[in-house]
Amino acid sequence: MNKKVIIVYFLLILTTPFIISLGIKYLPENPQPEIKSYAKIYGENKFSQIIKPENNNLSAVGITFKNPNLRNKNNLHLEIKNDSGLTLVNKIVNGQVIGDGNFLRIKFPPIIDSINKNLIVNFSSENSIDNDALEISLTNNHNGMKPQLALATFYSPENPIFTGLDIYSDWFNKLFKDFNFMLTYFFLLFIIIILINLEKLKYKIAN
């Protein structure tokens, strides 16, 4: 009975992360940088930033907004263009669904060949006014400087199985990098397995 229990738990622990990873549709490419300030986005106050994805299939951007008392109920417009000016993404999100201080991830159909391309990300909210404007997060205090958006980017995995394998590779890599802990940990597991099977081992050795 003990052996079956160990095998069930062991298989569960080893395979569950892989099985769950098959459902991952968005992988983080660049995490959101530290937020230093916010700026109002309304009327002609628009914000844009050039990004250069490191992967194909760019499929979402994420950024934090302030929407005090959920006052903004106008449309937020996200546009992504390539360096030829061609619009690749055109998404509208209404302010009503943007919570105050929430990180908003805006998804769109994957830009298939996005790797190493200069893409211009534009945010605007033309129908908003100063009093009800959303505030977009920045990584700099933009007094006199060009504002830098605190933007995170996401891409869709090309093959979910490779995603799972990458996750496992990172997992074991991280474990091996803490060498002393890894050694102690596996040694402990080894000792306990020996203790559980001591009687059987003794019998096998004797025969």
Add this chain to the structure above:
Amino acid sequence: MLKEIIYSNLFKIFATGLLIRLLIMPFFYHPDIKVYHFQASFLKNGVWNIYDYLKENKNNFVYKEEFVYFPLTYYFLGSYQILASPFLGNQFEGWLNDASFESTQRIGVFRYLFILKLPYLILDLFIGFLLTKLILRQEDKKKLLALWMFNPFSIILIYIFSNVDILIVTLTLLSLIFARKNKLFLAAIMLGVGSGFKAYPIFFLPFLVIFASNIKDKLLILLGGFGTIGLILFPFLSSTAFQEAALVSGLTTRIFQTNIDIGFGEKIILPIIFIAMLYLFYYMKKTKTFDFLVAGFLLIPLVIFSSIHYHIQWLLWAIPFAILQIIKTPKSLNLFIFIGILIFLIPFLYDDKYMNFSLLSVISNSYQQLPTIFSIIQKFYDPYLLQSLIHSVLAASVAVLSYYLIKQDYE
């Protein structure tokens, strides 16, 4: 003699359960463990009143939460951190102060989680040992230990949700053991000390008072229980930060939220009704048996959970007593499994990413991109209504279990 121990079935069950726990410990992460260890880290800097300290310096910290536990939790965690610091390494403080998305990917995070969960492992195994002391038959000891060591509920609560409540569960179990030996004053002190970590053990004290056969023992129990908790909390009672953070948070407020308005400013508070009923049923029994004391320690948490919005971590309060009950009345096993599934299912439906796949975020941050079960259900059904339906069935099941246990004839 050592050979006999190692070759014994009980040892094999212990060792197998230990192996399972070691496989899980480093690889699951709930942010609570980091937040309360961040807060407990100030003990080594000489901070004795964590409540005032956090309130005064909140703006300087990455984590702005209040310390919501009672003082002994702070001293225990802070002391353990000091002891474990040579093994945690010199990057540990940096990890504690890192609230960024990437903090779960730091080299060393598996080591930190493993070491921070070690006290829980020791207490977990100790609880297994204590439970066997409450059962006489060897065959029952084996079943009981297997139930404790292999049930997924306590493994998930302790090692995935990094449950501080195991400290208090150990003390409530010790209280039962002292009660069994008729050392009721010590039993009451255990509950008092447990209440110095978190408030809930104080609900068990009236059962001990009813269990005692004479007035002198009853008074000693009240003195032991309330006296102990009074001594622990007295230095902090005048602190408004303590009052705001610990006295009016979590369980203490939620119990009063489930109520029926009867007009003129009065409310009937449902959890208090159910708890009072349990005390009165015990009081009305002709013989105050130890078995019903165990049932009381089980039913108090269950009636609370069935009537309030609870945290999953709290479920550990009931599990050792549920296992004892299953051993005594094997016919109740299916009902317990049913209640266990319902009671676990509800929190996994909450709109909280750390109730779902984000628990794997130390393996990879990619898991944080998965939708919660709440948002998946939201696409085709109202998840709040679903939670309510399941919670209602849970309440009914606990009512049936309570009736079943109260009607039992105890030896």
